[in-house]
Amino acid sequence: MRILLATDAWEPQVNGVVRTLSRVTEELRAMGHIVDVVSPDQFPTFPLPTYPEIKLAIGAYEPVQERFKLFEPEAIHIATEGPIGLAARRICLEWKLPFTTSYHTKFPEYVSARLPLPLAAGYTYMRWFHKPSGRLMVATPTMRDELAKHGFRNLSPWSRGVDTDIFKPRQPGEPDLFEGLARPIFLNVGRVAVEKNIEAFASLDLPGTKVVIGDGPQREELAEKYPEVKFLGAKFGDELGRYFGCADVFCFPSLTDTFGLVILEAMAAGVPVAAFSAPGPVDIIPGSNAGVLAPGQTEGLREACLACLDLDRTVVRKFAERFSWRACAEEFFRNLQPYPEPEKTRFWRRLRRLARLRKKTAA
Template sequence: MNLRILLATDAWEPQVNGVVTTLRRTIEECEKLGHEFHIIDYNQFKTVSWPDYPEVKLALGCYEEVRGIMLDYEPDAIHIATEGFVGLAARRVCQEFKLPFTTSYHTKFPEYVSARLPVPLSVGYAFMRWFHKPSGRVMVATPTLQKDLEARGFVNISPWTRGVDTEMFRPGLEPINGDLPRPIMTYVGRIAIEKNLEAFLKLDMPGTKVLVGKGPQLEELKEKYPDAVFAGPQFGDDLARYYCDSDVFVFPSLTDTFGLVITEAMATGTPVAAFPAHGPIDIIPGSGAGAINDDLKVAIEEALKIDRKNVRAYAEKFSWRACAEEFLRNLEPYPEPAKTKLWTKLRQLPRKMRRKKKETA
């Protein structure tokens, strides 16, 4: 059966991050399988920027419009990808009309907020538990994250793997780093406080540290670490060349739930060094494609010894098609009788809305 899927998300293009990449590639693979998507994202509404992070848009007051879009579309399944204002509006519609839906946990939102605002982690996780509690399935990228969330009181958690484009990210690309002193240690991602970049930048090691990306901490870190190379945001083949021309990819983040950049680097044959945090701890141990250690310097030194052919071979195990197929399986969290009621409920929505308007008139 080909599905009509409604996706609500606060993360979408032109943003460049792992959430957007995951959603876009999942949609592409699902569409190849014959499924249809209707996307509700922040671009469709009036927005304001997060105070210290202009790339993040907040769709304030979007509930009425989100409800209208959801009523006009007749989905077989509803997936809410983020916990922002678009996600909150879609969740409210589903709760109001008792529509089943699924969610995904892409970002360690409580840690993200606590890094910027004086908000205790306990408050952030209380909000996240509340948001995801009605979800038929909460999709997560790794077993470690699943165990962590279950220990924090989350329920209905299911795995949702990730993939990598092994055609774009491949070995043997033309060098891009010029005559920079080796070894070249590269980071790709947001230049932001939650990425723990100073744990990497402050290391006393020979060679060159290269950071690819942009973000609110960019100018501060440029001034503080003048010996590092800040290459700015890179895309497509140029991004692949930065991965490929590196001796080791360094992932210092403690707050990511997976880290797509890890598998992108591996696909070019570049080994990865990281802390034993969510994401790396599920991807790297036993892979022969990287090293993790509580001492990031040790992890880098160990990663530099790895055969790049083994790294590429490991990356080839990741598939966006497998990611899409797992996503589709997760859209069916309810017993068959409950799922057949979804169409009935959706068809009754316009009638319920008209009745509600008459009652309040």
């Protein structure tokens, strides 16, 4: 199948959304599908205020139109709600093309945490954006229930995967990357920003050492406020995997993630996860023997971290092995809206004629 993916989140951004989309794209291509990715690196951009790592495309509408015509997709997925997503959405509605969307981040909560805007305004925009979608793919049952309460429809499950070759337990003889630091090591990995609630972790009274890996606008502020916490900056790939494997407990304090891919990455490294009872953790941790939930969303995280020290790391790893990127890609593919065969569709036949005329004119 020819699949067009329109996304405002793509490499070189480093976050769970990009990892999910890039890995699913790789798996789809390995399954024999043709995937065309429309992403910000193909346009002039400007940095998103308060989140400069995200580049927003300028003047996307007409170039995206051309991509539609040239690629002739059999399925269209719009992954994000930014300028590229808006352009693709507009084209699909104007040309009466079915499409799917996905809900990767709690956008209203992110905006509300950074700007003086009410949650209701954010959810109004998100409902408007996703309403025409044939299927809105959501990572967890808790998130689906929450969106349904906010009036979203056509919700379909789309879970996540983890690379168990990169994220794996530390092997005998491998160096301890936290050598010299007091044990146990309590680790957090992610963007150091207000919406990730990292201060809830940094402020905990825990034995050993608290370590934060990642970068972001709140890093300097938190490093100054909590000098006992080790802020190591961003790490990537195999090196990041080794840091995971050397930790004793992973602490995930976020209340705004829809899944929390780093939870699976920690578990794949055999590191149990302590988290608040929020969407993502409540769908992964209960019954897994791979982590401990705090009883609420504001307290009990310290006790959850300490309880994780008693969990069997072998059991933690085995739980993570249930998740694969191939299964994630297969579920994504099943969610795509069925398209009529292109050769039977008058719209695509017309576009093919236009394409042939352009080629003749150019010759």
